Amino acid sequence: MVESTGEQGTVEYCHRGMAPKPVSELHIRHADETSLSALWSHAPNSARDGYAVELRHGNATVATRDLTRDMRECTFNVLMPGRVFTITVTTKSGELNSSVSVLGRTVPMEVRRVHLSNQGHVDSLQASWELPPGDLDYCSLELLHNNQAVQNHTVPANTTSLQLSDLRPGASYRLVVSTVSGGMVSKPAVAEGRTVPAAVGEVMVSNNGRPDFLGVSWQPAVGDVDSYLVLLKDRDRTVHNLVVSKASPECVFNSLKSGRLYTVSIATRSGSFQNNTMVTARTQPSSVQNPNAIHSARDDFLKVYWRHAAGDLDRYEVVIKYNNTVVQNQTVARSQNDCVFSSLVPGRLYTVTVSTWSGEYQSSVSTDGRTFPSAVRRLALGDSGTGDLVVTWSPALGDVDHYEVQILFNDTRVYPPVTLGNEARDHRLASLTPGRLYKIVVSTFSGPNQRPQFIEGRTVPSQVRNLHARPGDQAASLRVSWTPGDGDVDMYTVSLSQGGHLLETRPVPKHVTELDFQGLIPGQLYGVEVQALSGILVNNSTTTGRT
Structure with missing residues (x-):
């Protein structure tokens, strides 16, 4: 062969x-x-x-x-x-x-169960497959994005997985796996997968000083993004959800609860995958309503009260200032709506600020409050005459705008009040009725408030007029007569003396204006004194007469 x-x-x-x-x-x-x-x-x-x-x-x-x-x-x-x-x-x-x-x-068999998983990663995909029966030389992998090959890999025949790195976040990829034996290439096995989209960056949330508003903005996520889903949560309850275009990375929420802490969740969405970024933000707390500061008629005290602020709050802080300088401050529990300040300066105008705190935010509202002025000290009467009274005092403690002096008789004004500067320490009241008992009121004024202090004072009674002493109708007698002086008098006392020796003193009712002394020595010269009495004040008139 x-x-x-x-x-x-x-x-x-x-x-x-x-x-x-x-x-x-x-x-x-x-x-x-x-x-x-x-x-x-x-x-x-x-x-x-x-x-x-x-x-x-x-x-x-x-x-x-x-x-x-x-x-x-x-x-x-x-x-x-x-x-x-x-x-x-x-x-x-x-x-x-x-x-x-x-x-x-024979043509090599294609691989089985090709799978492309991101495993939670934004920049890689894990490719895996099962080897087919038969003979292989190697496996060829081609990764495509937007129908453009971005990676090619050749792996040994016994390899069943490969990590594909340096990918674009949120991008959709297509993996083509072919087996090669000799020059024969299997049918392609195809899997699709998507990387997790990247999270947004630099989330900024602002309440713009408003109690019902939150504005949210963020830096767009890198890579491929379909849209953003923004959730606003109050604890575990979703209050709002918004789908935001990838071209406009911002949104606003209105009609919120003042002072409340919300959770803002921004999800970058690409395909069925999303990447969440969460931040917390708080609306501006509401201010208290109708704050008031009252002195309760005390000169070193202010009570501050208010209507509770709406919404959520942690506490109140109350500050009392004078000339922009903090004098005292207090922290008040959110369940309480009043507080008191003591050891203050009388008559002083203070600024009281009530702040509502929620987290790091506060809203403040201010009001004015003035302590009650103190009364003048050591109010006394000075030298007085028949038609005038002098009143003196030491200055009231604290702040005084002015003093006001008025004089009353039987609780009726004698004439309009007199206003004096806060440097005044005395005042003369003229054109008064002799012998009259007056009530003098010295009031300290600070703002609209006044604090009165009073004293009673009596003018000196006027002397009797037309005082005469002449022989009486009977032998050895002396008749004394007079005309009453102006003003008020309680009574008279008539004294008879001879040679400087007091012989007799008689009280005389105020409606009697003549008096006879009898049993005197004929032809003798006598001294006569008529004393007008009003209260403890007296005014004397003297004359002589011969029996």
């Missing part, structure tokens, strides 16, 4: 007679994952009985077929994918034969 090798395989023939001519143009007509088909042309002018076709892998015979002389094709099925086989076609004629062989390879 002689063996000859040509382009189309190996030809064997014998010299013991004329062997049949081998087939020509032997080639692989079709190959897929589990089958190979060989096709040939009959040798021209060659006698043959039929064909024997053998399929071998290496030195092992996998399958054989006996074919009739007219057959030109043979197919082998249920083969191992990706494997190289030798197909030998033997032309038989009696006991003589000639053979031709060709190499063929």
Whole structure:
């Protein structure tokens, strides 16, 4: 037997007679994952009985077929994918034969269960797959984004996973995995996946000083973004949710509760994935309503009270200032709506500020409050006359705008009050009625408030007029007569003296204006004194007369 090798395989023939001519143009007509088909042309002018076709892998015979002389094709099925086989076609004629062989390879099987997972990462995808049965040389991976190849990888045949890094956040990718055996490439196995979108950056939330408002803005997330979902939560309850276009990274919330702490969640959305960023923010607390500061008629005291602020708050802080300087401050529980300040300066105008605190935010409202002025000290009467009174005092403690002096008789004003500067320390009241008891009121004024202090004072009674002493109608008598002076008098006392010695004193009712002294020594000169009394004040008039 002689063996000859040509382009189309190996030809064997014998010299013991004329062997049949081998087939020509032997080639692989079709190959897929589990089958190979060989096709040939009959040798021209060659006698043959039929064909024997053998399929071998290496030195092992996998399958054989006996074919009739007219057959030109043979197919082998249920083969191992990706494997190289030798197909030998033997032309038989009696006991003589000639053979031709060709190499063929099944197509490798595609990988199974290709999966592309981001595993929570924004810049990588984990590719995984299961190896198919059959023979492989390696696996080829191509990663596409927007139908453009961005990565290509070749991995050994026994590899079943690969980390794909340096990807774009939130982007959609398509992975094509092919197996390669010889020059044969499997059908592609395709998986799609998406990286987690990146979180937004630099979230800024502001209440703009408003109790019912929050404005939210943020730096757009890098990578691919479909939209943003912004949730506003009050504890575990979602109050608002907004879908925001990726082109406008901001939104506002209105009609919120004052002073309340909210959670703002901004989710970057891309496909079915999202990446959340959460911050907390608080609306501005409301101010208290109708604050008041009252002195309760005390000169060192202010009571501050108010209506509670609406919404949420942590506490109140109350500050009392004078000339923009803090004098006292208090922290007040949120359940309480009043407080008191003591040891203040009388008559002073203070600014009281009530602040509502919620978290780090506060809202303040101010009012004025003035302590009650103190009274003048050491109020007294100075030198007085028949028609005037002098009142003196030491200044009132604290702040005084002015003093006011008024004089009353039987609780009726004698004339309009007199206003004096705060430096005044005395005042003379003139044009009064002699001997009259007056009530003098000195009031300290500070703002609209006044503090009165009073004292009673009496003018000196006026002297009697037309005082005469002459002999009486009887012998050894002396008659004294007078005309009452102006003003008020309680009574008179008439004293008789001789040579500087007091002989007799008689009280005389105020309506009596003459009096007789009898039993005197005829022809003697006597001294007479008539004393007008009003209260403890007196005014004397004297004369002489001879019996």
